Amino acid sequence: MVSAQRWEALRSEFPALNRYTFLNTATYGQTPRAAYDAVNKHFARRDERACMDFLEWFDDVDEIRARLGSLIGCKGDDITFLLTAGTALSMLLSGIDWKPGDRIVTLTNEFPNNIYAPAIVEGVEFIESPWSGFYEAVAHPKTRLVALSTISYSTGFRPPLDEVARFCRERNVLLYLDGTQSVGALTMNLAELQPAMMVVDTYKWMLTPNGVSFAYVAPEVRKWLKPAAIGWRSHWDWRAVDNLHLGPPVFSDKAERYESGMIQFPLIYGMDEVVKLMLELGPAEIEQRVLGLSGHLRQELRKLGAEVADEQSPIVTARWEKVDASTLARTLKQQGIVVSARHGRLRVSTHFYNNKEEIGRLVEALVTLTS
Numbered sequence: 345m346v347s348a349q350r351w352e353a354l355r356s357e358f359p360a361l362n363r364y365t366f367l368n369t370a371t372y373g374q375t376p377r378a379a380y381d382a383v384n385k386h387f388a389r390r391d392e393r394a395c396m397d398f399l400e401w402f403d404d405v406d407e408i409r410a411r412l413g414s415l416i417g418c419k420g421d422d423i424t425f426l427l428t429a430g431t432a433l434s435m436l437l438s439g440i441d442w443k444p445g446d447r448i449v450t451l452t453n454e455f456p457n458n459i460y461a462p463a464i465v466e467g468v469e470f471i472e473s474p475w476s477g478f479y480e481a482v483a484h485p486k487t488r489l490v491a492l493s494t495i496s497y498s499t500g501f502r503p504p505l506d507e508v509a510r511f512c513r514e515r516n517v518l519l520y521l522d523g524t525q526s527v528g529a530l531t532m533n534l535a536e537l538q539p540a541m542m543v544v545d546t547y548k549w550m551l552t553p554n555g556v557s558f559a560y561v562a563p564e565v566r567k568w569l570k571p572a573a574i575g576w577r578s579h580w581d582w583r584a585v586d587n588l589h590l591g592p593p594v595f596s597d598k599a600e601r602y603e604s605g606m607i608q609f610p611l612i613y614g615m616d617e618v619v620k621l622m623l624e625l626g627p628a629e630i631e632q633r634v635l636g637l638s639g640h641l642r643q644e645l646r647k648l649g650a651e652v653a654d655e656q657s658p659i660v661t662a663r664w665e666k667v668d669a670s671t672l673a674r675t676l677k678q679q680g681i682v683v684s685a686r687h688g689r690l691r692v693s694t695h696f697y698n699n700k701e702e703i704g705r706l707v708e709a710l711v712t713l714t715s
Contacts (some may be wrong), residue, residue: 346629351696358655365681365702370459370497370525370643370659370693376621379614386613399583401416401609412558415619415627419532422560425607429522430457432559433491435572435602436520437461442468443529447487447510449473453498453687458522475501482517486506489518495525498686500659509537524548525556529634529695530656531627539566549695551618556611561599571595575604603657630696637694637703646709648714661689664714672713
C-alpha cells in the first residue's frame with residue numbers, strides 16, 4: 345500500500361503544483377521531472393555516440409513495449425507507437441472492408457475524434473446514440489464497429505467496458521476504444537476486454553509531453569488490417585540495415601508493422617519513466633487514489649448546490665443553473681486554480697499527484713463564485 349507520505353513526496357516531481365492548484369489532467373497532464381530527465385538523457389546519448397547506436401534504441405523500445413503491456417494487460421508485441429489517437433482510428437476505418445449500409449455506433453457527447461472520422465466514411469450509417477439506446481443500436485445486424493472513449497471527456501461518463509466488450513464480441517462487432525481519458529488513472533486489462541484496438545494519447549493521464557500515442561492492436565486484427573503508411577521499417581527484417589530488403593515488403597506479425605520508419609524516441613523514453621513509476625506505485629493503488637479524490641470532490645460540489653453526475657471516474661463535471669461554466673473556469677484560472685469548461689459544465693479532473701487541500705481551495709473559491 346502506498347503511504348500518504350509517499351503520495352505527498354511525489355508532488356515534488358511536478359513543479360507546476362507549487363504555483364497552481366492544478367485540477368485539469370483531462371486537458372493536459374503534468375510531466376514528472378524524471379520524464380524530462382529521460383528525454384534529455386537521450387539527447388545527450390545522441391551527442392555522446394553520434395547516433396551510431398540507433399538500433400539499440402529500438403531494443404530499448406521493445407523493453408518499453410513490454411512494460412507498457414504490463415500496465416494495460418497485453419503483450420509488448422501488441423503495441424505500436426503512433427503520432428496521435430486520430431491516426432489509429434483513421435487507420436482502422438480505412439482498413440475495414442465496408443459494405444453499403446454498414447453501421448458505426450458511438451455515444452452522444454463523444455470526443456470529436458469518434459464523431460468526425462466515422463461521419464465521413466462513405467456509404468456507412470453513423471449512429472450517435474444516447475446510453476439508454478446504446479445496446480439496441482449495437483444489436484442492429486448491420487453494425488460493424490463501435491467507437492467509444494473509456495471515459496467521456498465532456499461528462500465523465502464511464503461505460504461498463506466489460507459488458508460492452510462482451511456484447512460486441514457476441515455479435516462479431518469490432519470494438520475501438522480511446523483510452524486517453526483513463527489509462528494512467530484507472531486500471532486496464534486488455535486481455536479480458538479483447539477490443540479490436542485501443543489507443544492512448546499520452547499527454548493526459550500518461551503524463552508525457554505531447555507528440556506520441558500508443559495503440560493496442562489485437563492479433564486477429566493484425567491479420568487483416570494493413571498499415572496506413574509504408575516505409576523502410578515495413579518489411580519484417582528491417583533491422584538488417586546493411587542490406588535492406590528490396591522489393592514488396594513482407595509485414596511483421598507484430599504491431600510494430602504500423603510503424604513505417606523512425607519513431608518518437610525522446611518522448612517514448614520520457615513516457616517509460618512514467619510507466620515505471622505507475623508500475624512501482626501499482627495501477628490499483630493509483631485508481632484508488634484518483635477515485636478517492638474525485639469522490640470527495642463530488643460530495644463537496646453537491647454541498648454547493650451543483651448538479652453532479654455520480655460516476656466512478658477521474659473526471660468530475662458540475663453544473664449550476666445560473667452560472668456560466670466557461671466564465672467560471674476563466675475566473676478560477678485567474679485565481680491560479682486550473683480547471684476547464686466543456687459543454688456548459690465545469691470540468692475538474694484529479695490525478696494521483698493531487699490532494700484534498702487542492703480540492704479545498706477549489707471549493708472555497710466556488711463558494712463565492714456560485715452563490
